[in-house]
Amino acid sequence: MVLGDLGAEVIKIEAPNGSDDTRNWGPPFKNGVSAYYLCANRNKKSLTVDLKSEKGKEIIRKLVKECDVLIHNFKTGTMERLGLDFENLSKINNELVYCSITGFGETGPYKDLAGYDYIIQAMCGLMSITGDTDSGPQKVGVAITDILTGLYACIGIQAALLERKTSGTGQKLDISLFDAGVSSLVNIASNYLMSGKIPGLLGNFHANIVPYQTFDTANGKMVIAVGNDRQFEKFVKLIGQDKLSKNPLFSSNAKRVENREQLVPILQQVLSEKPTEFWQALCNENGIPSGPINNLEQVFQNEQVLAREMVVEKEHPQAGKMKLVGSPLKLSKTPIQIKHHPPIAGEHTEEILNSIGYSIEEIRELKNNKIV
Helix, strand or coil: CHHHHCCCCCEEEECCCCCCHHHHCCCCEECCEEHHHHCCCCCCEEEECCCCCHHHHHHHHHHHHHCCEEEECCCCCHHHHHCCCHHHHHHHCCCCEEEEEECCCCCCCCCCCCCCHHHHHHHCCCHHHCCCCCCCCCCCCCCHHHHHHHHHHHHHHHHHHHHHHHHCCCCEEEEEHHHHHHHCCHHHHHHHHHHCCCCCCCCCCCCCCCCEEEEECCCCEEEEECCCHHHHHHHHHHCCCCHHHHCCCCCCHHHHHHCHHHHHHHHHHHHCCCCHHHHHHHHHHCCCCEEECCCHHHHHCCHHHHHCCCEEEEEECCCEEEEEECCCCCCCCCCCCCCCCCCCCCCCHHHHHHHCCCCHHHHHHHHHCCCC
């Protein structure tokens, strides 16, 4: 979808009648269209093909002659069994950038295992640091390793396309959810690799910065994110606790991390005395990073979200008028355009087949034989 937003012509390939499971994930549905499916499928055309048939494989080979990039998310070895692996397809088009996305990658002892985001979050260590002692390990609220893997694939594809300008040939990308999940550990992984100390559940605390967490206010919760000593000195003065910045236990961020358990209750006591709106206004006026914890109604009515066009409307032939999350990519010369609604399965089959040389009669025969 990101590549499509950026202007690529993207063809989504499924089995006849549609095989993307997310088409059926829900509720909610609108006129039979899944909200889940809508979230990641705009700016794509849909072609349905039976890849188990020789005529279906021939369609893919003809497409490969015309395409810059092929992305697949089959289990390791599936494309090889179909004869649609990189080695075979690069003989047809040696400029092809071929991106394999699997659960655990195409090498290593786990290469044949299926990978789903929830399992990956558990196995990569992400759940071991998410949640608190009361909740136990928790997953992130969205399929974050799916999202990260897609973004890494997008980065890798664009890098391969740039390299192709020099070499004149494509290459294969082996991208996995598990690798993306491990990479998401960033500073927590670095802390462990340096110290050898296994981190526990971090809850809403930051492992390396204090105070950088949620606090209870008189009427709710908010996040205070004090990122350096200068901000800390300013913050404690604002809340009438300027003596804390002079206390040797809290005089530097490193000291505050070491003495978190002494500092946080003091700050919590003060912040609980007034409402979120009071503290939010005070922090905003004085340059202290902070924010309320918004629900999704508050998010999608937020003036900043609307100003940044992070909600867009598009007409869908089955669902009717629908709202989608906008793109975070704001490009001055080539702005994002939503040209295509998330497609109905097989919606563009005839158009695509015709563009690679199939006649109307041949397309009719393929449909009658359930190849497309």
